[in-house]
Amino acid sequence: MNETFECGDTGAxxxxxxxxxxxxxxxxxASHLIGCELCSNEIDSLGxxxxxxxxxxxxxxxxxFQIPVSLEPQLPWWRAPxxxxxxxxxxxxxxxxGLSTGLARGSGSSSPQASPIQPVVATTESASRTDxxxxxxxxxxxxxxxxxxxxxxxxRQATSSDDDIMKKVEELVAQSEERxxxxxTLRSVEMAxxxxxxxxxxxxxxxxxxxQFQGVAGTEIRQQREAIDRINNFIRVSQQxx
Amino acid sequence: xxxxxxxxxxRSRSGDSDSFNQLIVRWERPIYALAYRVLGREEDAxxxxxxxxxxxxxxxxxxxxQAKFSSWLYRIALNLCRDWIRRQQRAPVSQxxxxxxxxxxxxxxxxxxxIEDLVARRELSAIVAQxxxxxxxxxxxxxxxxxxxGMTFQEIADMQGCxxxxxxxxxxxxxxxxxxxxxxxxxxxxELVKRT
Numbered sequence: 001m002n003e004t005f006e007c008g009d010t011g012a013x014x015x016x017x018x019x020x021x022x023x024x025x026x027x028x029x030a031s032h033l034i035g036c037e038l039c040s041n042e043i044d045s046l047g048x049x050x051x052x053x054x055x056x057x058x059x060x061x062x063x064x065f066q067i068p069v070s071l072e073p074q075l076p077w078w079r080a081p082x083x084x085x086x087x088x089x090x091x092x093x094x095x096x097x098g099l100s101t102g103l104a105r106g107s108g109s110s111s112p113q114a115s116p117i118q119p120v121v122a123t124t125e126s127a128s129r130t131d132x133x134x135x136x137x138x139x140x141x142x143x144x145x146x147x148x149x150x151x152x153x154x155x156r157q158a159t160s161s162d163d164d165i166m167k168k169v170e171e172l173v174a175q176s177e178e179r180x181x182x183x184x185t186l187r188s189v190e191m192a193x194x195x196x197x198x199x200x201x202x203x204x205x206x207x208x209x210x211x212q213f214q215g216v217a218g219t220e221i222r223q224q225r226e227a228i229d230r231i232n233n234f235i236r237v238s239q240q241x242x
Numbered sequence: 243x244x245x246x247x248x249x250x251x252x253r254s255r256s257g258d259s260d261s262f263n264q265l266i267v268r269w270e271r272p273i274y275a276l277a278y279r280v281l282g283r284e285e286d287a288x289x290x291x292x293x294x295x296x297x298x299x300x301x302x303x304x305x306x307x308q309a310k311f312s313s314w315l316y317r318i319a320l321n322l323c324r325d326w327i328r329r330q331q332r333a334p335v336s337q338x339x340x341x342x343x344x345x346x347x348x349x350x351x352x353x354x355x356x357i358e359d360l361v362a363r364r365e366l367s368a369i370v371a372q373x374x375x376x377x378x379x380x381x382x383x384x385x386x387x388x389x390x391x392g393m394t395f396q397e398i399a400d401m402q403g404c405x406x407x408x409x410x411x412x413x414x415x416x417x418x419x420x421x422x423x424x425x426x427x428x429x430x431x432x433e434l435v436k437r438t
Binding site for chain 2: 013015018020045048053054057058063064065067068186189190193196200201
């Protein structure tokens with residue numbers, strides 16, 4: 001640190017003034033001030049100025065700001081919720097994928113039931129005509145049974161998942177609308193304040209312009225009065241001369 | 243139980259607006275005082291103060307606590323003051339005191355102070371406000387942050403985005419300029435005593 005202090009080191013003087021220097025530096029400056037009238041006067045006058053500053057206080061104002069409960073802190077873009085249209089698109093995509101998966105499962109569900117038939121088919125080479133006709137009848141009856149029983153649960157599943165998805169979409173849309181409503185309220189407040197600020201600026205400008213105009217008009221009137229006074233004086237003097 | 247700023251900030255970030263309102267109650271006076279001293283107009287200071295808290299609330303998710311909450315708030319307020327001055331394209335004008343109402347002043351302060359003292363203090367306040375107008379924005383802000391908000395040189399340097407040595411220079415030059423202005427306005431520096 002500074003072992004010696006030289007006059008003119010204003011940075012060190014300010015640090016000493018605000019007591020924001022190391023103890024060693026402070027001691028060095030303090031000992032310098034004892035012998036240096038210039039620096040000690042400088043410190044005293046700066047201290048005096050600081051004392052004057054304490055008299056400057058802002059006027060008492062009614063503040064009492066409050067953040068309304070409806071306002072939410074603004075999230076960064078990567079954490080912010082998607083807009084309504086994007087949410088609707090996402091919901092539709094999810095719906096489409098779900099529907100196609102459901103249909104694929106429905107059509108694929110016949111394969112496990114077909115498997116027990118395979119051994120029967122495998123033995124057809126040695127089967128008689130009656131066996132084949134019986135097999136045909138059995139297959140037809142099974143297929144008829146499948147038509148009546150299998151598709152029904154598929155349709156039911158799709159309907160229930162449709163309802164769920166629609167509910168979710170509605171919820172998402174409602175949430176999005178609510179967020180937009182809040183954003184709109186917030187922006188309205190900001191716009192109103194900006195408008196008010198601009199109005200004040202405009203009013204100040206108008207006042208200033210009117211003041212300048214009044215000043216110009218006042219000057220002209222004064223000049224005219226002075227001219228009239230001079231003419232009157234001239235007339236008076238000339239009349240006295242006659 | 244009084245919660246710390248950090249606790250209130252954490253609760254506010256999780257959506258508790260009441261906690262943020264507690265922070266407002268705690269900090270609105272200092273922020274208003276800062277804005278008033280920088281801008282010099284009561285109405286502007288109030289608007290900037292309100293805007294500061296609104297912006298802080300909206301930006302709260304981005305506040306990770308790298309700095310003190312108060313420093314962060316002061317920074318927002320100062321930026322808004324700067325924008326305000328720039329937008330109005332004029333030098334800040336300190337509001338001159340209107341007619342002194344001794345009764346009101348008496349009610350606002352402790353009864354031990356006489357009316358004469360109150361009037362004198364009010365006059366001195368106006369003189370100081372006027373003298374502050376002669377400083378540059380940087381000098382004025384540095385002095386305000388140091389004198390009225392007790393910030394360290396380093397905090398002011400961070401706030402103003404300048405080296406520490408620049409802050410000291412601004413303070414020194416600002417105080418020297420103020421002293422000259424005060425002397426011009428009839429404030430007499432007491433006779434300096436030589437240290438022996």
